[in-house]
Amino acid sequence: MADSSARAVTTPTGSPLPLIGKSDTKPTWCPGCGDFGVVAAIEMAVKRLQIPSHNVVIVSGIGCSSNLPHFLSSYGFHGLHGRSIPVAEGVRWANHGLTVIGTGGDGDGFGIGAGHFVHAMRRNVDLTYVTMDNQIYGLTTGQASPTSAMGQKTKSTPTGVIEHPIEPISLALASGATYVARGFSGDVKQLTDLVAAGIQHRGFSFVDVYSPCVTYNKINTFDFFRQRVYKLESAGHDPTNLGAAFERSLEWGDKIPIGLFYKTDRPTYEDLDEVLAAGPLVLQPAGMKGRTDVLDEFV
Amino acid sequence: MSELSVRTGGQAGDGIASVGETIARCFSRMGLHVFGLNAYQSVIRGGHVWYQARTGDGRPHSQGDGLDLLYALDKPTVEIHAAGLRRGGTVVFDPEKFSVSASELPAGVTALPVPTLEFARKHTSQSILQNAGGIGATAFLAGIPLDLLHQVLTDSYGRKAGDVVTWNLGASADGYHFAEQHASAHVSAVRKGGAPKLLMTGNQAFALGAAAAGCKFLAQYPMTPASGVLHWLAAHAQSLGIVVKQAEDEIAAINMAIGASFAGVRSMTATSGGGFSLMVEGVGLAGMTETPVVIVESQRVGPSTGLPTKTEQGDLNLMLGAGQGEFPRAILAPTDAKDAYLATIQAFELAEDWQTPVLLASDLHLSESHYTVDREEISLDIEPSSLFTVQPNAHEYKRYQYTESGVSPRALPGQPGLQFVAGSDEHDERGHLISDTRSGIPRWVAERVRMMDKRMGKLRGLAADAAPPVLEGPADAPLTFVAWGSTVGAIRDAMTELAAQGKTTNLLYFPTVFPLDATRVGSALQRAHRTLLIEANYTGQFGRLLRAETGFHLADRFLKYDGEPFYPHEIVARGLEVMHHGGQ
Numbered sequence: 095m096a097d098s099s100a101r102a103v104t105t106p107t108g109s110p111l112p113l114i115g116k117s118d119t120k121p122t123w124c125p126g127c128g129d130f131g132v133v134a135a136i137e138m139a140v141k142r143l144q145i146p147s148h149n150v151v152i153v154s155g156i157g158c159s160s161n162l163p164h165f166l167s168s169y170g171f172h173g174l175h176g177r178s179i180p181v182a183e184g185v186r187w188a189n190h191g192l193t194v195i196g197t198g199g200d201g202d203g204f205g206i207g208a209g210h211f212v213h214a215m216r217r218n219v220d221l222t223y224v225t226m227d228n229q230i231y232g233l234t235t236g237q238a239s240p241t242s243a244m245g246q247k248t249k250s251t252p253t254g255v256i257e258h259p260i261e262p263i264s265l266a267l268a269s270g271a272t273y274v275a276r277g278f279s280g281d282v283k284q285l286t287d288l289v290a291a292g293i294q295h296r297g298f299s300f301v302d303v304y305s306p307c308v309t310y311n312k313i314n315t316f317d318f319f320r321q322r323v324y325k326l327e328s329a330g331h332d333p334t335n336l337g338a339a340f341e342r343s344l345e346w347g348d349k350i351p352i353g354l355f356y357k358t359d360r361p362t363y364e365d366l367d368e369v370l371a372a373g374p375l376v377l378q379p380a381g382m383k384g385r386t387d388v389l390d391e392f393v
Numbered sequence: 394m395s396e397l398s399v400r401t402g403g404q405a406g407d408g409i410a411s412v413g414e415t416i417a418r419c420f421s422r423m424g425l426h427v428f429g430l431n432a433y434q435s436v437i438r439g440g441h442v443w444y445q446a447r448t449g450d451g452r453p454h455s456q457g458d459g460l461d462l463l464y465a466l467d468k469p470t471v472e473i474h475a476a477g478l479r480r481g482g483t484v485v486f487d488p489e490k491f492s493v494s495a496s497e498l499p500a501g502v503t504a505l506p507v508p509t510l511e512f513a514r515k516h517t518s519q520s521i522l523q524n525a526g527g528i529g530a531t532a533f534l535a536g537i538p539l540d541l542l543h544q545v546l547t548d549s550y551g552r553k554a555g556d557v558v559t560w561n562l563g564a565s566a567d568g569y570h571f572a573e574q575h576a577s578a579h580v581s582a583v584r585k586g587g588a589p590k591l592l593m594t595g596n597q598a599f600a601l602g603a604a605a606a607g608c609k610f611l612a613q614y615p616m617t618p619a620s621g622v623l624h625w626l627a628a629h630a631q632s633l634g635i636v637v638k639q640a641e642d643e644i645a646a647i648n649m650a651i652g653a654s655f656a657g658v659r660s661m662t663a664t665s666g667g668g669f670s671l672m673v674e675g676v677g678l679a680g681m682t683e684t685p686v687v688i689v690e691s692q693r694v695g696p697s698t699g700l701p702t703k704t705e706q707g708d709l710n711l712m713l714g715a716g717q718g719e720f721p722r723a724i725l726a727p728t729d730a731k732d733a734y735l736a737t738i739q740a741f742e743l744a745e746d747w748q749t750p751v752l753l754a755s756d757l758h759l760s761e762s763h764y765t766v767d768r769e770e771i772s773l774d775i776e777p778s779s780l781f782t783v784q785p786n787a788h789e790y791k792r793y794q795y796t797e798s799g800v801s802p803r804a805l806p807g808q809p810g811l812q813f814v815a816g817s818d819e820h821d822e823r824g825h826l827i828s829d830t831r832s833g834i835p836r837w838v839a840e841r842v843r844m845m846d847k848r849m850g851k852l853r854g855l856a857a858d859a860a861p862p863v864l865e866g867p868a869d870a871p872l873t874f875v876a877w878g879s880t881v882g883a884i885r886d887a888m889t890e891l892a893a894q895g896k897t898t899n900l901l902y903f904p905t906v907f908p909l910d911a912t913r914v915g916s917a918l919q920r921a922h923r924t925l926l927i928e929a930n931y932t933g934q935f936g937r938l939l940r941a942e943t944g945f946h947l948a949d950r951f952l953k954y955d956g957e958p959f960y961p962h963e964i965v966a967r968g969l970e971v972m973h974h975g976g977q
Contacts, residue, residue, distance in 0.1 A: 169806040170814030180645040184652020380607030392591035
């Protein structure tokens with residue numbers, strides 16, 4: 095992905111093709127929503143890599159954050175709740191010349207879509223998955239999410255959550271993701287770097303973003319994170335060390351790490367699929383004309 | 394027709410299906426038409442399984458009634474199947490395993506003890522040859538030339554070690570010659586036909602049809618009886634340039650297929666009712682985003698896990714209603730392997746032309762039975778059209794543009810200047826959401842109605858393009874069988890039997906079960922003197938659909954939900970009853 099599309103593509107007349115920008119649809123998120131920082135970071139990261147907007151597909155599920163594809167000028171697929179990843183995988187396998195970015199929330203990705211999330215990582219499909227993790231269900235007006243903390247009171251848990259939360263970074267590390275990072279929508283500069291590096295990385299890149307819900311989560315607010323986050327790169331973390339990455343991923347409380355947890359190189363699914371090795375599927379010939387040999391086995 | 398049915402039975406793990414398929418393949422190579430029924434249970438070893446290869450000088454459309462040769466690998470096989478043996482028939486068995494006395498067999502049926510284990514020991518001490526002597530003896534009785542049997546065996550063992558082939562040829566020749574010397578009756582009247590025929594299952598035909606139609610992507614989760622589609626395409630993925638993905642579940646499978654189709658390749662998924670139940674939301678997603686996708690739904694006995702290895706047509710209501718809300722879809726119901734091949738090609742064309750999901754309704758009986766097909770019947774000469782139909786940078790491109798037909802120009806990701814978002818929410822012509830900040834506002838209320846009318850309008854085109862009902866047999870027959878899907882096979886055989894008894898009948902079947910052209914179907918039913926609806930389900934689901942669409946109530950019905958395929962004699966009996974006594 096990175097090697098083919100990081101180059102600026104030009105039209106036959108020589109003028110550069112349009113880079114990604116905002117679409118003519120204005121975001122519908124609540125004022126102050128963390129997701130504004132995420133859409134800005136994705137836009138800047140794609141722009142920085144000079145990938146023309148027509149070669150980018152942003153795939154999402156359902157939820158507040160899943161409206162994101164509508165707000166950028168690339169191709170988009172706004173599918174079903176929890177099912178962004180299989181759609182993104184299908185897009186990628188049909189045309190691995192495209193840059194594919196999955197976006198969604200913590201309910202979409204770690205609740206209803208958890209199975210797809212795990213399997214995409216073990217496959218090391220070359221796509222970038224950015225989750226806007228606000229520890230709450232926003233669009234359905236404030237129920238507990240898979241990342242809500244123990245004891246958190248929500249509309250669906252009036253006496254507090256009694257389930258241990260999913261830790262997305264630990265889950266990603268255990269599932270074989272080859273690029274695992276955490277951002278904070280209050281730090282768009284770092285988030286842009288993390289997303290850009292994720293897009294450039296060959297393999298499944300996961301960026302979990304603390305993206306506060308200003309309406310329904312009064313605990314995990316911008317201030318909550320601002321007071322606690324610290325940057326892994328300033329703390330001497332070695333992102334090639336899986337064990338250290340696991341340890342850091344379990345930190346929660348007064349100090350919460352953000353940045354790159356882990357990065358490794360492993361062949362991608364597209365590298366290993368013998369058919370895709372011949373180039374993007376969409377450009378390969380279709381049909382069986384003249385292949386009478388195929389019928390011989392039925393004689 | 395003069396016919397011959399060879400049945401092999403034993404325990405799962407005995408290699409029954411491979412013995413049966415070997416016999417079936419010998420017949421198809423002789424240029425004869427064959428129907429092969431593989432009857433098995435949901436167990437890997439043990440239980441009772443059997444395979445029936447039926448051939449003759451005509452074209453058998455079902456497993457038929459009764460049998461002429463029974464190769465029994467265990468005693469229960471004799472106990473279960475001996476009663477079906479016709480006069481002049483033979484039971485082949487090994488007396489070292491069990492005994493068969495004349496009193497256990499119908500009159501005129503002979504027992505032929507063949508020392509198959511002894512023959513096996515002659516060639517190897519490994520216990521892998523027990524079936525070879527039995528196949529040889531059975532082949533002799535079936536009129537199969539030994540050299541042909543040996544060719545088929547050599548081809549099927551092709552990739553294995555040389556010794557195994559040599560041993561098999563030796564032991565099968567021993568069995569063949571033993572039967573030649575000891576058999577009192579040579580039952581087979583079948584003789585070599587024309588050119589060798591192709592022998593394939595319905596599932597293989599679906600897979601072949603998909604490849605011919607230009608399918609480049611299959612995502613599937615294993616489930617009986619649809620797994621054969623996955624197996625054939627996986628084995629040929631590299632040779633045919635098709636990406637085959639075993640997904641983590643059926644929800645992923647259909648969403649992957651939708652993603653791949655959105656990005657510009659023809660895509661398919663296949664499953665049975667349980668998996669299709671999981672796919673339901675995805676079917677609606679394809680309808681809403683106007684993304685073509687082809688789904689093979691191979692029905693088995695439900696509800697729930699049901700009888701996983703038995704056949705039924707119980708999912709029609711599910712296929713008709715799959716997905717919240719309303720969106721256009723087509724459901725095609727092929728009747729045999731040749732039909733499955735052709736219907737799959739048509740399914741891809743319809744899905745692409747009308748940008749909507751198309752279902753291929755199969756069932757275990759069609760998916761897993763063996764059918765013969767003539768090469769000329771399944772042309773590979775299909776030229777899939779290019780999916781790049783919109784010019785890049787088209788002025789004012791609207792992915793969901795209102796059109797007369799309801800079909801809008803479809804751009805593919807990677808094409809410059811045509812970017813759009815395909816959304817599962819209701820949207821306007823450009824794909825912008827109506828759901829969030831515009832729903833309920835009068836202008837957008839009207840827009841929702843217009844977009845719905847556009848999508849649903851595609852049903853008219855689908856109904857016009859899809860194959861109309863077919864009337865087989867004399868138009869003025871006093872009885873019309875009404876059916877869809879694989880049950881048509883047994884009905885055709887029953888009609889032949891009825892004709893032999895001097896009874897004229899005809900058959901009205903539905904290659905397209907939805908959408909139906911109500912006027913056309915209504916007039917076809919109007920012309921029928923008397924009808925008998927035949928379906929493999931409890932409630933007569935297709936009968937209900939016909940009544941809803943045309944107002945015709947088909948009161949006489951033969952409904953079966955025992956998991957077994959229809960047998961021609963059952964249909965003959967019911968047909969005669971309706972003709973003589975006016976049915977129920």
